[in-house]
Amino acid sequence: MDLKAATRDFLASRRARITPERAGLPVYGGTNRRVPGLRREEVALLAGVSVDYYTRLERGNLHGASESVLEALAEALQLDEAERVHLFDLARAANASGPARSRSRRAPAPTLRPAVQRILDALDAPAFVRNGRLDILGANLMGRALYSPIFDSTERPAGAPVNTARFHFLDPAAPDYWGERWEKVAHDAVAILRTEAGRNPYDQALTHLVGELSTRSEDFRRMWASHDVRLHRSGTKIFHHPAVGKLELDYEALMLPADTGLQMNVYTAAPSTPSADALKLLASWAATTLTSEVAAKRPTIRR
Numbered sequence: 130m131d132l133k134a135a136t137r138d139f140l141a142s143r144r145a146r147i148t149p150e151r152a153g154l155p156v157y158g159g160t161n162r163r164v165p166g167l168r169r170e171e172v173a174l175l176a177g178v179s180v181d182y183y184t185r186l187e188r189g190n191l192h193g194a195s196e197s198v199l200e201a202l203a204e205a206l207q208l209d210e211a212e213r214v215h216l217f218d219l220a221r222a223a224n225a226s227g228p229a230r231s232r233s234r235r236a237p238a239p240t241l242r243p244a245v246q247r248i249l250d251a252l253d254a255p256a257f258v259r260n261g262r263l264d265i266l267g268a269n270l271m272g273r274a275l276y277s278p279i280f281d282s283t284e285r286p287a288g289a290p291v292n293t294a295r296f297h298f299l300d301p302a303a304p305d306y307w308g309e310r311w312e313k314v315a316h317d318a319v320a321i322l323r324t325e326a327g328r329n330p331y332d333q334a335l336t337h338l339v340g341e342l343s344t345r346s347e348d349f350r351r352m353w354a355s356h357d358v359r360l361h362r363s364g365t366k367i368f369h370h371p372a373v374g375k376l377e378l379d380y381e382a383l384m385l386p387a388d389t390g391l392q393m394n395v396y397t398a399a400p401s402t403p404s405a406d407a408l409k410l411l412a413s414w415a416a417t418t419l420t421s422e423v424a425a426k427r428p429t430i431r432r
Contacts, residue, residue, distance in 0.1 A: 130330040133189030136219045139356045140187045143206040144172055175205035191223040211324065215358040218327040241267040245385065255396040261325030262335050263318060264290035266391065274415035275396065278306050278371065292338065294318045298346040308369045319352040320359035327358065373410045
């Protein structure tokens with residue numbers, strides 16, 4: 130990823146969405162303002178830095194920016210938690226040494242630890258482990274069943290990991306699987322990838338994935354250009370499963386402290402609901418359809 134370009138476009142896009150009224154500033158120039166949001170000098174004023182210094186930051190040069198400056202900038206641009214984390218990730222990457230960048234590019238390809246797979250298998254709910262690129266590293270039987278259209282996608286190249294973003298944007302079955310919420314789910318996937326790109330801009334596998342999706346999907350290009358970021362922690366998703374129909378499931382994302390960058394997603398249904406009944410049906414379908422396949426194939430995927 131071009132770190133300077135990503136930083137420049139992120140800051141410019143956040144500045145463009147804030148009006149002087151929203152920032153509590155007097156409006157000068159009326160309809161003659163040539164920018165959709167704040168001017169650079171207005172952001173500099175709010176952040177307590179010189180216009181020249183802010184201009185340098187927005188041109189993509191975060192090298193040497195102090196924590197206090199970054200905090201002031203986050204406050205001036207009214208960044209939410211995910212955006213603030215992203216800004217600090219970009220600054221951290223800008224200040225990384227050459228050896229650190231090289232280590233990031235040459236990071237080994239670890240496998241999912243057996244202990245983590247045992248935890249997945251012990252859960253009586255759909256669950257899987259993914260990395261920041263949205264590669265699925267491992268799943269239990271129910272997780273494999275819930276995500277069967279993604280695991281079975283014909284758009285997955287031979288030897289490539291199961292990747293939810295690739296399914297969202299390249300598989301024609303995705304709109305039916307996600308239904309009317311396809312746009313939101315797709316936008317969230319892009320925001321997660323953008324967050325990961327800030328955290329590790331030297332991840333070559335991520336660069337290749339973004340390049341592939343940008344080349345093949347106009348929707349991905351449009352959403353990627355928004356520079357939105359997201360922390361994926363909890364929420365509700367609606368699935369339209371080809372075998373059991375509609376499921377409305379709550380999910381929790383559990384970080385794995387011993388495996389930096391990995392998280393376990395677990396899905397549950399509210400008791401005594403149609404979705405709870407559909408989960409029972411999914412368990413029965415998985416037991417009769419997928420048990421032998423899952424036992425034979427445990428994904429070994431790069432982090």
